[in-house]
Amino acid sequence: MDLSIIIPLFDESESLPELVAWIDRVMKKLPCSYEIIMIDDGSRDSSWSVIETVAQNTPHIHAIRFRRNYGKSAALYCGFNRATGDVVITMDADLQDSPDEIPELYRMIRDEAYDLVSGWKKIRFDSKLTKNFPSKVYNATARCMTGIRLHDMNCGIKAYRKEVVKNIEVYGEMHRYIPVLAYKAGFTRIGEKVVEHRARKFGVSKFGWTRFINGFLDLLSILFVSRFGKKPMHLFGLLGTLMFIIGFLSSAGLGIQKLYALHLGLKTDLVINSPYFYLSLVSMILGTQLFLAGFLGELISRNSAERNTYQIKEEL
Ligand code: UDP
Ligand code: MG
Secondary structure, three states, rough: EEEEEEEEEOOOOOOHHHHHHHHHEEEEEEOOOOOEEEEEOOOOOOOHHHHHHHHHHOOEEEEEOOOOOHHHHHHHHHHHHHHHOEEEEEEOOOOOEHHHHHHHHHHHHOOOOOEEHHHHHHHOOOOHHHHHHHHHHHHHHHHHHHHHOOOOOOOEEEEEEEEHHHHHOOOOOHHHHHHHHHHHHHOOOEEEOOOOOOOOOOOOOOOOOHHHHHHHHHHHHHHHHHHHOOOOOOHHHHHHHHHHHHHHHHHHHHHHHHHHHHOOOOOOOOOHHHHHHHHHHHHHHHHHHHHHHHHHHHHHHHHHHHOOOHHHHHHO
8 A cells, every 4th residue: 555644533524525525536646556544533423424425435445433532642543553555644634734735745755755744834724813823932832842843843734654653652632743753763854845724614623722731731741751751860860969969068058157156156046047047958858859759750660661662673
């Protein structure tokens, strides 16, 4: 199989017939074998019966229905597992992504040796205030923090080499950061293609403004897990030791000052009246806690089944 097209969908019944017809129209002109994998993520509308009808006269459709709504990441992950094509393209079901982009994306992966090509909705047809502007800020933050030069990390239309989708695990709401997951797994040839974006014709967006808060937290977890997940002591141990040393030295300083003053017979204030006493106390306690957190993390990761995972690229 040359190409797998994966479409996660949740309550998109009105868009589906048009979408499948359009994809088939585009694929008629592209000389390659393909499959369409539709994942119905627990739709409450008639999406599934629409898929059943459409699939009757389109043999290359493979459809999976979740028992309930698990989210876009789970749907994509399921699609990635099922995909058999050498090139995998994901796209949204709401007709906001245009199937006309498929041939060029396919060519970029096949001929230009990209691991991943992400769409870039340079001109967007979403509401300015709740999406366009926050999305710019959010993408700039992600660029800064990850070093991956993409303008539109969370674009629904993306193309991958098969190897990529078989070696990453999209969970929670991590679909926003698939390029980061791929990059961290060693797939560093990441490209970008400006894609046409269209206004939503039917239905409503499934993600509200909370996407930006959750998205940011998810970015932090990816970065922390990939950097320190296997060696928590390198973060917590260092911070803990530093805090403890600061606390210890400053309390020792206080004590020495007091003893010296007593030795000279000067009148001194009680040590507990000095703000430094409390600061050094807090800093020593925090230092111990951080160190302990690192140590516990280290014990957990040592027992984890994935403590020694690696991916082999080739072998002779
Ligand atoms: N989607 C899904 N499960 C969900 C939410 C969304 O499969 O829980 C699908 C949805 O049907 C669409 C795609 O993910 O095909 C993108 O969703 P949406 O268009 O609502 O996102 P937006 O374009 O607003 O970012
Ligand atoms: Mg959409």
